[in-house]
Amino acid sequence: MNDIAQSLRGWTPDDPGSEAAVEFVTLASELTEVVSSHQVGNERFVVGFNWDTTNGPPGTHRAFGLHASFAPDTGRCHVRARSTPTFGWAGHWLVGRGADPRAVARYRPVPENPYDEPPEYRTEGLYSGTHYGLARPGGRTTRLIEDRVRRCGDRYRILRSNSAYPSFFNGEREANFVLLHDRHPQAVSRRFVIQLETITVKRTTYAITEGGFHTLAQARHWLDRIDARAGTVPPLPVTDPATGLAPRGIPAPVRGRATPVQSAASVARRTR
Known part of the structure; x- marks a missing residue:
């Protein structure tokens, strides 16, 4: 700086x-x-x-x-x-x-030798996922989502952000999430959005995946299903990376028993 x-x-x-x-x-x-x-x-x-x-x-x-x-x-x-x-x-x-x-x-661009190491001790990638400043977007989907975020104005409200799992558990990847409220008029069936950003340590890249949920309880339940120690996450509902909306032809999620995600009432009982 x-x-x-x-x-x-x-x-x-x-x-x-x-x-x-x-x-x-x-x-x-x-x-x-x-x-x-x-x-x-x-x-x-x-x-x-x-x-x-x-x-x-x-x-x-x-x-x-x-x-x-x-x-x-x-x-x-x-x-x-x-x-x-x-x-x-x-x-x-x-x-x-x-x-x-x-x-x-x-x-x-990331410096060729960001840690100023002698050739015989050069590290492949990052020392840790916490060295986020030396990682860059790893693909088109990630760049599309970032571009939408930059231009979205007051469309989203950040409700929560935190670590999904740290790299010191497995040394290969680290993930963090942002939970959003989407105020776009066409997002009425999927008001709650999770953006998961995963850093791949050896590649010095990060990837963003995203999914929309019908209720806040469903989004929280998805977060509860992340296996932090294994560094694995359940699949996210499909979202178009350019618009942040469900792609055409994907039916809107249904509240209640028909949804594949646990209901708000059952989540509340489980967390008491």
Whole structure:
């Protein structure tokens, strides 16, 4: 993050929030990793990764967005930072503040030797799934979902985010989820969405899968069925990656006994 810290030198923060954000990127510049950065006029937009979160509890928000605007006539800057569960959601926050969604999506390549290891000790992939800042989208579906997230405006409301399972259980993959309420008018039959982001350690990539549920209880029940120690998850209901809606021809889920997922009443009894 040294280039971002450098760009803020000589500018005076114009309020306490800006002071806190500038302190974050200047005093801990070695603990932050720039994933994406672009400038529009006197405004700069950054998607980043906070290395300080790697020792935190599973589910800690590791991505963040940073927005800085500069007033050359006064020498002052207005800076805000927001931690988010994923890079896509950091981009969403920045787009809401005027960032170009295409520029936000241009992630910097991962350094060839990110850990500065001598050739004889080079590690294949990541040391850990917590090193999320060195992973990049692994396929078209993931990029489509991220692009929709960045451009979705107020369509979704984040209800919860957490770890699905950490990489230290099996060393190969790590997964985190975001539970959403979808306010799209065509999502009336699947208002609750789970986005599961899985990091593959050896490939330094992550993949996002997504599914919509009729009720919040059904979505929570799906989360309860994740086998964290085995690193396995049940199949998600089919969702179109570009729209986030059920594909045409897929019947809407039915409330009650006809649904393949446990009812809200039975879930409540099980969790008492």
